[in-house]
Amino acid sequence: MIAELKKKGFVYDSDLDILEGEFNGHNVNISVVTNSNKVYRIFVADIAALDETGIKIRFNKLFNQFLKNGKYDLLDGEILSDEEDVAYEIAVNSKRYEASFIPKDQTIHGIVWYIIADYAGKYYIAMYYDNIENQADGEDL
Numbered sequence: 651m652i653a654e655l656k657k658k659g660f661v662y663d664s665d666l667d668i669l670e671g672e673f674n675g676h677n678v679n680i681s682v683v684t685n686s687n688k689v690y691r692i693f694v695a696d697i698a699a700l701d702e703t704g705i706k707i708r709f710n711k712l713f714n715q716f717l718k719n720g721k722y723d724l725l726d727g728e729i730l731s732d733e734e735d736v737a738y739e740i741a742v743n744s745k746r747y748e749a750s751f752i753p754k755d756q757t758i759h760g761i762v763w764y765i766i767a768d769y770a771g772k773y774y775i776a777m778y779y780d781n782i783e784n785q786a787d788g789e790d791l
């Protein structure tokens with residue numbers, strides 16, 4: 651998987667065990683997570699943090715891109731309204747902003763989901779591509 655991402659222009663940082671590059675118009679870090687040498691998760695995180703207005707725009711744009719893509723069906727989530735006070739809801743109510751989609755191609759048993767993550771009053775998108783078939787199921791216990 652790392653070799654495939656390198657072909658797409660991502661640069662591997664062996665010290666941090668991440669790839670860095672451009673994904674869907676944003677600079678991101680990518681981490682490939684495996685179980686028994688099979689990829690079960692690809693984690694994609696924005697590098698640049700945004701303010702509250704910026705993250706609502708980013709969240710909604712990504713939501714609409716998934717809806718219009720044609721490869722995915724909405725599983726859960728909704729567009730954020732202009733009135734939504736993301737900063738307050740995260741800080742005071744520990745609200746989690748998340749959207750999830752499933753592939754229409756049922757040969758892939760997975761889910762794609764993303765959240766608004768926060769750090770020091772700034773926000774970024776953390777996205778997960780999960781292949782459910784490759785996740786650990788207790789075989790090592």
